[in-house]
Amino acid sequence: MYAYTGKILYIDLTTGNHKTGRFDESFAKDYIGGTGFGIKMLIDNLKPGTDAFDPENPLIYVSGATTGTMVPCTASKFGVFAKSPATGLLGEAYSTGQWGAELRATGYDILVITGKAPKPVYIWIDDGAVQIRKASHLWGKTTWEAEDVIRDELGDQNIRVSGIGQAGENLNRLACLINDRFRAAGRTGLGAVMGSKNLKAVALRGTHDVRVADPDGLMDLNKDLYERAKGPLTAKYRTMGTPANMLIHNAQGALPTRNYQSASFDGAEKVSGEVLNEKYVTKIQGCSACPCRCEHIAKAKSGRFEGAASRMEYEPMMAFGPYCGVDDMNAVIKAIEFCNLYGVDAIGAGIVVGFAMECYEKGLITKDDTGGLELRFGNGEAMVDMVRKMSVREDIGDVMAEGVMRAAEKIGQGSEHFAMHIKGLELTGYDLRGLKTCALGYLVSRRGGDHQRHGSYGWDLSGKVDRYKAEPERGALVMGDEDFYCIIDSIIICKFTRAIWKGYDEIAKVYSLVTGIPMTGGEMKRAGERMSNLARLFNIREGMTRSDEKLPARIMEDPIPDGVAKGAVVTPEEVDILLDGYFDARGWTRQGVPTRGKLEELGLSAYAYIAEGGQAT
Amino acid sequence: MANVRVQYFGSIRAAAGTPEEETARGENATVFQLLLELADAYGKAFRGEILDESGERLRDDVTLTVNGAIINHSAAYEMRLRPGDLLALFPIFPGGG
Numbered sequence: 001m002y003a004y005t006g007k008i009l010y011i012d013l014t015t016g017n018h019k020t021g022r023f024d025e026s027f028a029k030d031y032i033g034g035t036g037f038g039i040k041m042l043i044d045n046l047k048p049g050t051d052a053f054d055p056e057n058p059l060i061y062v063s064g065a066t067t068g069t070m071v072p073c074t075a076s077k078f079g080v081f082a083k084s085p086a087t088g089l090l091g092e093a094y095s096t097g098q099w100g101a102e103l104r105a106t107g108y109d110i111l112v113i114t115g116k117a118p119k120p121v122y123i124w125i126d127d128g129a130v131q132i133r134k135a136s137h138l139w140g141k142t143t144w145e146a147e148d149v150i151r152d153e154l155g156d157q158n159i160r161v162s163g164i165g166q167a168g169e170n171l172n173r174l175a176c177l178i179n180d181r182f183r184a185a186g187r188t189g190l191g192a193v194m195g196s197k198n199l200k201a202v203a204l205r206g207t208h209d210v211r212v213a214d215p216d217g218l219m220d221l222n223k224d225l226y227e228r229a230k231g232p233l234t235a236k237y238r239t240m241g242t243p244a245n246m247l248i249h250n251a252q253g254a255l256p257t258r259n260y261q262s263a264s265f266d267g268a269e270k271v272s273g274e275v276l277n278e279k280y281v282t283k284i285q286g287c288s289a290c291p292c293r294c295e296h297i298a299k300a301k302s303g304r305f306e307g308a309a310s311r312m313e314y315e316p317m318m319a320f321g322p323y324c325g326v327d328d329m330n331a332v333i334k335a336i337e338f339c340n341l342y343g344v345d346a347i348g349a350g351i352v353v354g355f356a357m358e359c360y361e362k363g364l365i366t367k368d369d370t371g372g373l374e375l376r377f378g379n380g381e382a383m384v385d386m387v388r389k390m391s392v393r394e395d396i397g398d399v400m401a402e403g404v405m406r407a408a409e410k411i412g413q414g415s416e417h418f419a420m421h422i423k424g425l426e427l428t429g430y431d432l433r434g435l436k437t438c439a440l441g442y443l444v445s446r447r448g449g450d451h452q453r454h455g456s457y458g459w460d461l462s463g464k465v466d467r468y469k470a471e472p473e474r475g476a477l478v479m480g481d482e483d484f485y486c487i488i489d490s491i492i493i494c495k496f497t498r499a500i501w502k503g504y505d506e507i508a509k510v511y512s513l514v515t516g517i518p519m520t521g522g523e524m525k526r527a528g529e530r531m532s533n534l535a536r537l538f539n540i541r542e543g544m545t546r547s548d549e550k551l552p553a554r555i556m557e558d559p560i561p562d563g564v565a566k567g568a569v570v571t572p573e574e575v576d577i578l579l580d581g582y583f584d585a586r587g588w589t590r591q592g593v594p595t596r597g598k599l600e601e602l603g604l605s606a607y608a609y610i611a612e613g614g615q616a617t
Numbered sequence: 618m619a620n621v622r623v624q625y626f627g628s629i630r631a632a633a634g635t636p637e638e639e640t641a642r643g644e645n646a647t648v649f650q651l652l653l654e655l656a657d658a659y660g661k662a663f664r665g666e667i668l669d670e671s672g673e674r675l676r677d678d679v680t681l682t683v684n685g686a687i688i689n690h691s692a693a694y695e696m697r698l699r700p701g702d703l704l705a706l707f708p709i710f711p712g713g714g
């Protein structure tokens with residue numbers, strides 16, 4: 001096996017010990033990398049029913065098959081897994097930048113951290129050498145401050161750091177891991193898992209090369225991939241990037257606005273990608289070995305937030321713009337900067353603030369709760385302050401740090417109706433009421449309310465299906481998307497460059513050229529299905545049932561009030577049609593449980609006990 | 618097909634250099650033929666934004682709407698616009714991590 005060293009570094013923070021384990025070629029062939037490694041390692045290393053904040057919940061870093069190689073738009077990626085404090089299910093997030101390539105350079109492919117240090121620490125991996133170092137002086141610092149101190153004390157400004165800010169230390173269930181300043185493994189609260197271990201960061205430096213099986217063959221294919229990555233298929237990311245979605249979703253009646261009270265925003269123009277590019281973007285940069293270079297770095301220009309800087313993407317801009325009714329780009333940039341500094345999911349945080357704003361406007365919380373903040377839609381300053389308050393658990397921020405599902409349970413008074421989450425994870429920037437294939441993708445997403453495990457909005461937005469119609473056939477479409485995304489996230493291919501890849505066959509070819517492991521497109525597809533099934537089993541083992549696959553009440557009861565999608569809603573009957581169609585397509589029972597036959601077909605018989613409601617033998 | 622309005626969004630707008638126009642191009646033409654004419658007028662970057670490598674088919678990751686309703690790409694090869702219709706072109710963005 002090439003590329004992979006097969007080395008897994010296990011670190012126990014309770015004892016301070018570490019050891020090296022190994023995986024073999026069959027593990028790599030069956031689980032590919034990234035997503036596959038993460039799901040497999042988590043299900044095998046977590047005792048069922050363990051709480052997300054229990055020291056024995058493993059925090060698992062995984063590299064992709066091509067991480068650290070020259071394969072464009074894949075080289076910098078890594079994934080992080082643990083049981084999620086937000087959903088109590090599979091916790092999963094990906095990041096890019098430089099950290100992933102550095103992990104491969106240390107000689108380890110997978111890092112598994114368990115236990116809890118008696119006092120704050122950080123982990124320092126210098127090639128094969130592992131140290132657990134004191135971090136009391138870093139506790140209470142932002143992610144950027146901590147990175148600076150770590151680099152200074154280790155005497156190397158090129159050390160790569162993935163770590164938490166105050167949100168993770170305070171067990172904020174939206175806390176994330178930040179690396180390379182602007183990059184986040186953002187969703188499902190994995191920063192809080194790190195914080196629960198008294199762990200501030202993982203710092204890396206490596207010198208190992210990643211050896212590929214067929215350098216000449218790979219170079220030939222790489223040339224072609226580079227050309228495609230620089231061509232028209234990715235031009236939209238270079239010119240304006242995802243912030244272009246602001247006006248696009250606005251025109252399509254798909255822009256979640258004021259906590260889903262509308263699907264279009266009168267101030268969209270002011271917080272659009274067009275205005276961002278024209279007035280606020282100061283720098284465009286890229287990740288390791290990526291010719292696409294899509295990172296738009298923006299700076300706030302005036303007012304209280306002048307000088308704030310952030311990498312800008314549609315999702316956090318939506319969350320802190322329309323979702324909170326804010327049309328001040330300076331406040332949006334500052335809120336996202338705070339998310340990077342305090343280490344909190346910049347999508348989820350905006351959804352939580354929007355929820356808090358609606359609670360405030362409805363009188364469910366008052367100025368006494370907010371510490372004097374006039375927390376109305378449109379108040380950018382209050383929004384920014386709420387990000388800080390959530391991160392340090394101050395005033396109502398303490399309740400909001402639990403995420404909208406738990407906050408609504410606490411606040412009550414009907415707030416559950418507009419708590420916009422699925423399985424405890426806050427929704428992202430597609431109004432599901434008028435995008436029904438997408439709604440199914442969110443419903444069954446293994447990490448909760450999210451577009452990134454399927455990308456199924458593509459069917460609705462391309463007009464290949466009727467966006468307003470729910471029909472059983474959507475199940476097969478979402479299944480196909482999910483399994484393909486499993487493979488994309490196992491290699492790990494940047495989704496922005498998804499279009500340059502010619503399907504499973506080409507991905508399998510690259511995998512073989514890199515690892516030397518024979519692989520066909522068909523085997524790759526099957527591996528994607530295996531991952532989807534194993535993730536389902538993990539969630540079932542942690543207690544998930546079909547009844548958890550439900551949409552927020554507002555999506556099912558409050559039709560879109562205006563715009564081109566006016567009147568759209570997803571009824572409970574439509575949810576059933578979509579779920580039945582999906583489970584049938586998967587070959588699962590109508591309760592969403594994989595059958596023994598399906599598991600045998602995928603080589604997962606060892607996990608059939610979960611589907612059958614038993615225990616491991 | 619006089620006086621059809623065409624709106625451009627995102628990177629398609631950047632390539633066209635205008636957010637919106639009224640056009641009498643492609644009278645009696647289908648939506649797709651109008652798009653080919655626009656591609657001829659706006660050049661390579663615009664063409665790359667809406668057409669695939671062959672130059673003969675629409676890219677999968679493009680949304681077309683007529684009067685606010687999303688249309689199936691296959692309809693674009695048949696549908697003829699009427700005066701006053703609003704055609705809009707949007708890129709679709711698969712997202713991050």
Ligand code: SF4
Pocket residue numbers: 073074096097237285286287290291292293294295494495496497
């Ligand atoms: S396309 Fe953008 S986000 Fe993706 S790897 Fe390249 S620079 Fe990074």
